[in-house]
Amino acid sequence: MNLSDLYYRLKALFPLGELTEQRPALAFITLPAEFLRPTLLHLRDREGFTHLVLLTAVDWIEEGRFQLTYLLSNRTQACDIGLRVMIKRPASGLATMDSIHDVWPTAATYQRELREMFGIDFPGSPRIEEEFILEGWNDIPPYRRDFDTLKYANASFNQRPGRETRDPATHMKQQMYPDMNPGGTT
Amino acid sequence: MSMKPELMKRMVKGPDGVEFEVEPLRDYYCEAPPTVMPAAYSKIVEDLFNWARAESLWILGFGTGCGAIEMRPLMTPRFDAYRYGIQWRPTPRQANLLVISGYLSVKTLKRAIRAYEQMQSPKYVVGLGSCTINGGMYWDSYNTIKRLDDYLPVDLYITGCMPRPEALLAGFADLKKLIKAGQGEGANKYAENFAWYKANQKQVIHDWDMPDYNW
Numbered sequence: 001m002n003l004s005d006l007y008y009r010l011k012a013l014f015p016l017g018e019l020t021e022q023r024p025a026l027a028f029i030t031l032p033a034e035f036l037r038p039t040l041l042h043l044r045d046r047e048g049f050t051h052l053v054l055l056t057a058v059d060w061i062e063e064g065r066f067q068l069t070y071l072l073s074n075r076t077q078a079c080d081i082g083l084r085v086m087i088k089r090p091a092s093g094l095a096t097m098d099s100i101h102d103v104w105p106t107a108a109t110y111q112r113e114l115r116e117m118f119g120i121d122f123p124g125s126p127r128i129e130e131e132f133i134l135e136g137w138n139d140i141p142p143y144r145r146d147f148d149t150l151k152y153a154n155a156s157f158n159q160r161p162g163r164e165t166r167d168p169a170t171h172m173k174q175q176m177y178p179d180m181n182p183g184g185t186t
Numbered sequence: 187m188s189m190k191p192e193l194m195k196r197m198v199k200g201p202d203g204v205e206f207e208v209e210p211l212r213d214y215y216c217e218a219p220p221t222v223m224p225a226a227y228s229k230i231v232e233d234l235f236n237w238a239r240a241e242s243l244w245i246l247g248f249g250t251g252c253g254a255i256e257m258r259p260l261m262t263p264r265f266d267a268y269r270y271g272i273q274w275r276p277t278p279r280q281a282n283l284l285v286i287s288g289y290l291s292v293k294t295l296k297r298a299i300r301a302y303e304q305m306q307s308p309k310y311v312v313g314l315g316s317c318t319i320n321g322g323m324y325w326d327s328y329n330t331i332k333r334l335d336d337y338l339p340v341d342l343y344i345t346g347c348m349p350r351p352e353a354l355l356a357g358f359a360d361l362k363k364l365i366k367a368g369q370g371e372g373a374n375k376y377a378e379n380f381a382w383y384k385a386n387q388k389q390v391i392h393d394w395d396m397p398d399y400n401w
Binding site: 133134135136137138139142147149150152153156157158159160162163 | 319325390
């Protein structure tokens, strides 16, 4: 299947954004959030993209947006298409997006993960309120980029003193060729 | 934090139709904290016991991190740890050695504590790989503990990322020496410093929904 042909077929139906062709069998399309569901249904039922490979998010903190990527696969044509949706990212509290668990039941699991790790809510998704991986989490969602992992780790856990960090390249050079000058020649 | 619903006091109807009250924390678990097990009445007897303990290390088959993958070649013919009296057991009740095989997330720590407390004394803990020593490559992770000996009494660490099966065999040989020398006192250390260990455990496990002692 030629993915740019598919893009122009879709564009006649939905107001799509730009097309990014990654490889011959993988392309990404940006589109407004309100047209995600009809596009997904069209791709699933008319174009043979029957498999939801993954649903993931990117935190564009500078732009105040979350990017959701819905990656679909057409198994018979062996090609993948990713739908990118930008949603508003509140500085604190949950972002909200429509759930697609009725289109692909597996999406419910991804949506639980996104709710816990990014703080993106999908109202109506099954078990969305339940803890997914973390238990007793008491801070902002850890995959948000304003979450300081090192600060949290130092505050929560005792570090063992005496830990050193070295640059692997220089350290191995010194270990293996101790008589070599830092410049590179002996 | 509230207890799990199955740990709440409740009325249960038995198969014979009789209703009775169940209080799981009292009925299913021992409320008493662990106690120090005194040595045998004579040194020569204790030495004999320690020899026997050292020569039958039964490991709980509980892999916490990527290090668990090193135990499969160890238990199969290539490295064959069974020839040293080391074998893997499916339940904590049958095991006396808990190998924490790699990084330990807070969620797994909860299960590891339960497993450790259900093992019978004398019992030993071996920390495998740099993750259990100082966090290893997860030193800045939000979700893994950095020092295993804050939470469980570790008898021996085996360094490496990951340690090869040969390193594990050498480590088990060292553990045997420790036990034969009467230094495998982890369970007693845990009983003596029980409050300290519990405080450390509860500091990282925010949803403590189980009994204090899971025996």
